[in-house]
Amino acid sequence: MSDRRAAIVEGSVPRTLVSLAVPLVAQNVVRVAQQVIDTFWLGRIGETAVAAVGLTIPVLGLLFALLVTPFVGTQILVSQRVGAEDDEGALRLVVHGVALALALGALVGGGVATLSRPLVALVGAGPDVAPAAALYLGVVALGLPLAGASDALEAGFVGRGDSRASLYINVATVAVNVVLDPLFIFGGGPVPGMGIRGAALATVAGYAAGLALAVALAVGPRMGLSRRHLSPARADLRALLSVGGPITGRRVVSQSVRVVLVGVVAVAGGAAGLAAYTVGARVASVAVLPSRGIAQAAQSMVGQNVGADRPDRAVRTARVGVGVAVAALALLGVVQWLVPGPVARLFVPDISGDGLALTVQYLRILAYGYPAIGAVDLLLSGFNGAGRTRTSFVADLLKYWAVRLPVAALALPATASASVFGVAVAPGLDLGMPAVFWAVTGSNVAAAVGVGAYYVHAVRGGLFDGGDDGGREDGDDDAATPTD
Template sequence: MSDRREAIVEGSIPRTLVGLALPLVAQNVVRVAQQVIDTFWLGRLGETAVAAVGLTIPVLGVCFALLVTPFVGTQILVSQRVGADDDAGAHRMVVHGFVLALLVGALVGGAVFLGAGPVVRLVGAGPDVAPLAALYLAVVALGLPLAGASDAVEAGFVGRGDSRASLWINVATVAVNVVLDPFLIFGWWVFPRLGVRGAALATVGGYAAGLCLALALALGPRMNLARRHLTLTAADFRDLLSVGAPITGRQVVSQSVRVLLVGVVALAGGAAGLAAYTIGARVASVAVLPSRGLGQAAQSMVGQNVGADRPDRARRTTRVGVAVAAGALAVLGAVQWLVPVPVARVFVPSLAGDGLALTVQYLTILAYGYPAIGVVDALLAGFNGASRTRTSFVADLLKYWTVRLPVAALALPATASVSLLGVTVAPGLDLGMPAVFWAVTGSNVVAAVGVGAYYAYAVRGGLFVDAAADVATAADESEAAAEPTD
């Protein structure tokens, strides 16, 4: 670990940043592959099974948003303490994140398990889909404590600069899930045929495997977690909640607007519009993987440099992260802009007619905003690494609720107001799907300009200098609180 810390606080920033980011990008690719393979096996059961599991995606998205608090809090605080050469404090923070994740996962999972039926009906499940959706959701909900605890330990590795351990944990999770899928779904070998329940159990089995590997790596020489690190303090839990909770709020904000946008698209564009919007969202989710990985890596590097009282390197890391992330997404955007039809048909080979025309239009417009996504990811990583996670929450709140949703609503018919999940949306201007497409890209560009301006202001005001001082104070207080009293 001393070698990694030296590279992060002393070595080449571009080389270290990219080296730390590559395993994180790879693990995101692994997760995307898992979704594709799950859909492949479920598709053999029929479209009802696929629809049932697909219906649970937004619900599980909200559940995992609640588990982001211990994940992000652990990553940031561990990185800061490692940077401050407080290895014992970093170990204790991993333990605190693990415990908090177990508690939050148990509370959320228990609530979802008990209310699975009403929840799936609330999100629109019909009588043919609701029983299977509720069954899948209830079983997966029981695995949320395992998933959350695994993620917290994984976050500890990323915070320490060991992103390869995070990759292996994700590979184990996905591999076990993928291998178990056909055995439990179709009853291969000695296993009973469980259908959708089997798919859910395979997912929970993957969570369990990931947690087992995470604990094995943490207790081994890779982290050397030991009994002496099991001291729990209220101060450390408060720090975790203070740093992590705003990111949970950020996730809830973005997820809620995405659900509302699907309703706007359905009303304004019909089946062809929904197809274009869905394909565009899937393409974008793959295209931004490099930016997300770079952002997570930059977050750990900024945290360690802040902890090491190197605010200058924290600032340079953020600047390099902006250049690399924006450049990578600009290249991907250019490819997408040049060949939108082949990109669309990678996802839906049979796409034609209005669906193809709208998809091509959306992919072209989306490409303009890709560099802005990279800029925002890197800048917010800088704020997060300095424990200013509330900035991320406010940025997404403004981006989604004051720009994206109001502009997208202009696509609605001008005849009357409509209600989307209980939210009344005023009459639109009947601008059609282009309004939705430009709302997405425009909100990304506006966010990049706004966050960039605020970042420049915050740096002049001592963003990283103040953060370094706060980390030093917090480390002293944590060490004193953890010492046994006579």
């Protein structure tokens, strides 16, 4: 532990940042691979199964957004306390993060499992796919406490600078899911084929496996969690809610706008527009994996340097991170701009006609905004590492609701009769799908400019001067209040 802390607060910033980021990028790749493999096996059941699970994606996205509070709060506060050489306070914070995740997961998961049918109806599930979608959502929802607790422990490792443990946990989660998918879906030996229920159970089993490994690593010498860290402290819980809460709001903001945008695209672009938008979203989700991994690593490094009272290194970490992320995503953007057709067919081999033409156009427009995405990810990781998570919430609120959605709405027909999800909307300018495409890229660029300007102002105002003081004294209600 001391070796990792020494590297983060004293060693080479570029080398340490890359060494922390590589396992996190790898775990993100593993998660994407899991989604692809899930779709492959579900496709063997039939198109209805794939559509049913696809309809649950926005709902599950919102559900996991609610579990971000203990995840992000744990990572940031643990990193600050480790930087301040308060290992006991950091371990106590991990326990509170797990407890909060279990409570939120049980509350949200239980509610969703009970209300799965009306929820899938809200996202437009027809009578042909609604039963399967409700079944899948209801079973997966029951696994949310396991997923949340596993994520909180994972965040504790990342906050301490142990990103390899996070990779191991994710590999275990995905490996169990992938192995059990075909067995539970189609059956084998004494295990009966359960179809879409089996796919959901395989996912929950993966969550359980990840949590089991996370607990084993946490109570072992890698983290050293023990009974003495189980003492409750209201200050720790308040700190988690204060730091993690705005990130939950940020995720809810982005997920809700994405759901609405699907409706806008359906009205403005029809089936071809939906195909282009979906392929673009999938390609972008893969392209941004490097910047998301680097950002998570930078967040821990900034937090530890803030805790160690090394604002100079916190500034350098953010600056180096921005440079690496912008360069990586710019390179990916150039490749995507040069060969958009092959990229599109890599995700949807049989795409053609208007769908292909719109997808090629969208992929090229998306590529212009990739460097901006990298810059925003790393700049916000600097704010987050300092405990200023409300900045991330405000940035996404403006990006999605003040820029992306209003500009995308210009694609709608120039009549008052257009509706999205059955709700009448104001007439647009009938600009078609290009308005949606440029709304996405334009909002990313606008966010980079705005966040960049505010970051410069905040650094001059002492953004990295201090942070969570570690809650060193049990019972001190002000001990764990984050800087904001």
